[in-house]
Amino acid sequence: MSTVFTNIDFNQQGKQVGFAHLPLSAHNDAWGTIAMPLAVIANGQGPTVLITGAIHGDEYEGPIIINELIRHLTAERVQGKLILLPCANTPALRASMRVSPVDNKNLARVFPGNPWGTPTEQIAAWIHDSIFPLCDFYIDLHSGGSSLFIDESAQVVVTDDLCPEVREKSEAMARAFAAKLTVVTNNMGDPRTSCGAAANLGIPAIAAEMGSNGSVSPLGVQRTRFAVERVLNHLGLIKTETQPAEPSLQVFIPAGGNLLSPGDGWFEPVMAIGDEVQAGDLAGWLHRLSEPEAVPLAVHFQVKGRVYSQRTFGATSQGNSLAVLVQNLSEKENS
Numbered sequence: 125m126s127t128v129f130t131n132i133d134f135n136q137q138g139k140q141v142g143f144a145h146l147p148l149s150a151h152n153d154a155w156g157t158i159a160m161p162l163a164v165i166a167n168g169q170g171p172t173v174l175i176t177g178a179i180h181g182d183e184y185e186g187p188i189i190i191n192e193l194i195r196h197l198t199a200e201r202v203q204g205k206l207i208l209l210p211c212a213n214t215p216a217l218r219a220s221m222r223v224s225p226v227d228n229k230n231l232a233r234v235f236p237g238n239p240w241g242t243p244t245e246q247i248a249a250w251i252h253d254s255i256f257p258l259c260d261f262y263i264d265l266h267s268g269g270s271s272l273f274i275d276e277s278a279q280v281v282v283t284d285d286l287c288p289e290v291r292e293k294s295e296a297m298a299r300a301f302a303a304k305l306t307v308v309t310n311n312m313g314d315p316r317t318s319c320g321a322a323a324n325l326g327i328p329a330i331a332a333e334m335g336s337n338g339s340v341s342p343l344g345v346q347r348t349r350f351a352v353e354r355v356l357n358h359l360g361l362i363k364t365e366t367q368p369a370e371p372s373l374q375v376f377i378p379a380g381g382n383l384l385s386p387g388d389g390w391f392e393p394v395m396a397i398g399d400e401v402q403a404g405d406l407a408g409w410l411h412r413l414s415e416p417e418a419v420p421l422a423v424h425f426q427v428k429g430r431v432y433s434q435r436t437f438g439a440t441s442q443g444n445s446l447a448v449l450v451q452n453l454s455e456k457e458n459s
């Protein structure tokens with residue numbers, strides 16, 4: 125069940141570009157909708173692959189590359205079906221925000237959604253109930269957004285209900301994507317991401333982090349372009365010469381790897397993305413800028429690892445994530 129309607133016919137061959145519309149009766153638009161650009165490129169037999177972008181509205185490399193596919197990829201070059209949703213959370217994208225300004229919700233934390241819930245919950249329900257059942261594979265393109273510097277990575281989301289065969293296929297997609305890192309993660313135990321929901325339905329899925337800090341990374345755009353091509357090639361959806369890539373390092377986030385701020389203040393980091401640190405190493409200083417005589421608080425890492433993400437904002441509240449560390453997955457499995 126969904127109130128979303130579209131002029132796109134998912135069973136039609138060839139290329140269609142249009143919109144999905146979610147009715148939203150707002151103060152300034154009684155009979156209006158949230159319009160989500162949607163394209164389907166289909167040709168003959170083959171897998172159906174969904175690619176989403178702008179699930180978070182302050183992450184741009186994904187939408188840039190999905191729109192490029194919509195403009196340049198012809199149906200003749202496809203074997204199977206590509207469903208492209210470049211701006212999954214249009215209100216968030218228009219506002220350049222992680223969460224939707226309509227209901228203050230994070231589309232990557234409300235799956236499987238609610239067809240009668242808030243607009244963001246309704247978008248999730250439409251993707252979950254109407255799009256996922258059409259799909260064999262799923263790629264969800266992200267970046268760090270406004271609050272994170274983050275290392276280039278594909279993420280394989282593992283949930284309690286994930287079957288090993290689906291995880292294996294997701295890991296093969298991540299190898300083809302070949303970002304610098306492949307992060308095997310359970311999202312701090314929260315299964316409500318789009319990839320977590322897809323995986324629970326038995327759809328192999330990867331998410332990717334290809335830029336940082338709410339900006340557009342030219343290198344991230346280029347590497348997303350090549351990485352998506354490699355995955356579509358790997359899945360047999362397109363046949364093309366792809367850019368070769370280095371093997372991806374498989375990592376995980378250990379317990380204690382998310383360094384949370386012990387208090388309020390302004391955080392001055394002394395580490396950088398990619399640094400290798402030991403438990404007890406200094407991560408940075410928490411300043412209390414309006415109290416000149418207050419001694420800055422030294423914040424230390426609790427475990428060893430490689431710095432995967434780092435907070436962009438100086439102003440920091442207690443409980444904010446200052447940095448996330450990852451460790452090599454092969455060391456975990458050998459220990």
Ligand SMILES: [Zn+2]
Pocket residue numbers: 179180183266267268269
């Ligand atoms: Zn994101």
